[in-house]
Amino acid sequence: MSEKKILIIDDDQPLLLGLTTRLKASGYSVVTAADAITALTVARKELPDLIILDLGLPGGDGFLVLERIRSLADLAVTPVIVLSARDPAGNRKRSLDAGAVAFFQKPPDNHEFLNAIRQALGETIALSAFLKT
């Protein structure tokens, strides 16, 4: 099975660096984008298996990016995890309503965060696999 590809959209370079190391170590390949416009281009080109999305981005709000991603046929079902410094009150619900699978406030707990990624990638949903067979 080939490596799952994760796109991180965040304008904070140090964060991109730190998170990339962590994800690569967990066996994922990583691509990054630091603003809204690049993010959509990269997403369309790379067709990642999962997207980690910041909400405060240069060039457009994270919710806009999420909306655009959902409207693209290729990316409509790609799971998106929101990772933002914003207050979970309100933003968590708004993110989930807009189609994200999870919301994490920065900084996330490594363990919980990776679990959520694995779950979103269908790696831990044994039930759905069980039902498919």
Place this chain on the structure above:
Amino acid sequence: MTETAGPSTSLRSGRDDKYVTTQDTSENPPQPAPYTIEVVELSPSLRAELLDLEAWGEILATYGRTMGVAVALTDAQGRLLGETHNAQPVWKLMHDTAPNWAGVCPFCVTLGLPCTAVAEALDTGGVVMTRDQAGLTHVAVPLLLGKQPLGAIIAGQVFDRYPEPLPLRRVAKEFDVAPQQLWDVARKQRPVSGSSLRASGDLLRALGHAFLRQRYAAILETKLAETNGRFRLLVEEVRDYALFTMDPLGRVTSWNCGAERLLGYAEAEIVGQNFSCIFTPEDIENRVPEGQLHEAMQAGRAENEGWRVPANRKQFWADVNITALLGDAGTIRSFAIIMQDVSERRRIAALLEETRLERGRLQEEFLSHVSHELRTPLTAIYFFITNLFDGLLGDLTPEQHATLALAVDNVKQLKDMVSDLLDITRVETHKLTVEPQYASPVKLIAEVLSTCSTNATLKNIHLRSDIAPGLPFVWADPARVRQILINLIDNGIKFTGEGGTVTVANKTFPETHGFLCLSVSDTGCGISPENREIIFERLTQLKSGGETSRGGLGLGLFISKELVLQHGGRIWLESRLGRGSTFYFTLPVFALAKLCAAVFTAANLESGSVTLMAVDVVEVEGALQADLLTEMRKVLERCIRPGQDVLLPAMSDTEPVDSFFIVASAGDSGSSVIASRVSRELQNFDRTSKLKPAISSTTLHLLPGESGEEHFDEIAARIERLIQAHLLHKESLK
């Protein structure tokens, strides 16, 4: 007055001849007093005032002089109050020789034997005549006010016939007086016959009674005049309050200067008018004045605030207090109204509240901004350090590893402080909220223990849990409960020395029924009583056992307290200096019966069964999306029949929640109605058929007589067990 014509007289046998004259009030009513006085319980000071010797002096002295007897006033115990008027020679002689006759009737020339004349007179209300050993006679006249014994008048100390030598000699010997001396003195006294002494006793009784009533009335009148004067002065001088009275129909009957100043009407123009004239037209239309009168009439008083309109039509905000004044028969005779202009107070209060909210809003905005800005670099640091710590960037020496462990711990502390900063602002702007759900305390405690174990291990502290099996589920916000527990445990770790123990346990108190009580105890330095008071206040930081360790912002316990209160629980602590502390907090136990209350009605349970329906949803492609499940809940909400079925909240605390439960009444027919609605609605909702709902029902048959309210908890418990079994079964499939 003679024995046959006068009041009935009885002869008592005893050591002395004693006659009791009792006035039978029913047969022989007393002379009508000029006015009747209802006597209230007499205070000691009023008693003293009623028996004031100076007031009585003249009447008693005159009586004694006229009748040729000695007269004295006693209290209700028979003790002489002051001197005897017109003291008789024998009495003077005996008193000079034996001045200390404590407890002995001062009028009896008898040693050692008690005279009960006063007590008997007060007891019977009649005049009691008694003759002592020497042949001297006296009468005790009761002084009663209503039925309350006040004291007595004793008159007498005269021979009721010519003195006999033999008893006199015996008495002289007893008192150690020369018999000749006593004889000489006695001979000088004029004998008064028994019948005339009794008659004078009756006269004295009437006199005493009349004088007492008169005196009582006079005292009351003086007091009333004083009170009235003071009250009138008070009412008239009060300028800041409008004080006025109304009749039961709301017509003004009096009006003070404060009312005139505040409302602009002179007393002459407003008296007789209905008080509704000072209300706004809207209030009058809405019958507010009548409502207030009605309230005051029902409850005895009415308090309210509202606009009032004075003569110049410039309305003000008034604080009004209406009191109903009762008449004799308990009916409302009038109303007293106290009114104050509180427009300024109201304006300032509104301004203050506005300022406070504005300040809170600015503070929240600022802290939210700060928190946001701090989080971004903190996240990068967190990733870098954990990457290093986990060896993602190469192997570490044990020393490096230990150092990085400290760094990780510090970053976590920093993260918590940033969260606390926002929470504290939310407390102030009342925005700190909890979202309770069905939650397992056992699971929460296990999670928290694993989170805190690193910290505990670092300090070589034994972290353990002592939880009884079968803890009930709670109705609480899991994230917030975790936060409370972590705060308490971290606190315990902070204040406990190396090798100590921090224990999470559950506790049962009789007063915490309906709540689960959890405790976090440590074996640390303990908290002094004065600190126990302030520990839950914001920004409280205690020195940990002399060493100055960095302790965060001092907001943890304050926030924990707020969170516990938000859950409807309470938090407190027990502590012994040097021995450790235990923090307790309570969370409401999840009560399915409460949620099902709408369904558990006699009509619904008549069918003899309740059905539990489970709707399990799986998404065919990919992972379940939270928003789909949220929508699903809304769909189910539409499918249930209001008043008959209940859609339960999430009954498992694992994410995502993909099982929904409905408690339906009216047995199988009810659940089949819902089942068909669910399938129809879902077809509309999910045209792509990504969701696969599986509906299963279990019907709970009630035993005859089990539909009573006392069985609701039991039925709910059975339903809860079914739900748990269902979830366990599903878990096992995964």
